[in-house]
């Protein structure tokens with residue numbers, strides 16, 4: 021049974037990184053963790069979800085995460101709305117599921133008409149959020165008006181423009197993705213010590229900047245060191 025959340029203790033040695041929405045950009049993901057971060061076995065790596073869809077290699081991203089877990093890297097993946105979508109379509113009409121998979125270059129995720137077991141098992145067990153000593157990590161955010169703040173799975177994977185209330189969150193900061201933001205805005209929230217930090221710089225939108233009015237600085241996959249607040253920026257290479 022999947023847990024809704026986990027409490028994660030800071031490692032005695034080792035760093036803590038959070039990476040935003042990867043969306044099938046496996047080469048970019050690998051370059052960020054190996055060339056920029058230089059990930060070590062005693063570092064914690066938190067992944068904010070939306071591993072799949074839109075980009076060229078969803079299977080590659082899932083395989084990279086599964087390989088890290090197998091090699092005993094301290095990986096903490098979260099569930100995004102695109103992981104929900106994949107699981108939901110997997111249980112629906114195959115013609116529609118096939119259309120979705122083909123559109124997203126994901127036919128290599130299935131065997132017959134269903135998701136391969138290793139991917140389904142990984143996706144269905146993804147937690148919705150993590151609690152750290154000084155942070156909440158979640159794909160989209162929390163609905164501060166919800167009766168059950170930490171039980172609202174739809175909000176955690178879908179909400180946009182969440183509000184912040186220090187009492188509800190023990191004054192911990194909330195780190196999330198889901199909504200692509202221009203790099204200057206992300207840097208500003210970090211520099212100004214904002215309680216809400218979005219780490220989605222729209223890595224998958226490298227060729228689509230023109231769609232966005234005020235967000236010319238998109239197309240990077242970024243990682244935040246939770247202890248030094250250093251930002252690692254990897255331009256899309258997929």
Ligand SMILES: [Mn+2]
Pocket residue numbers: 070100101102159177197198199
């Ligand atoms: Mn999302």
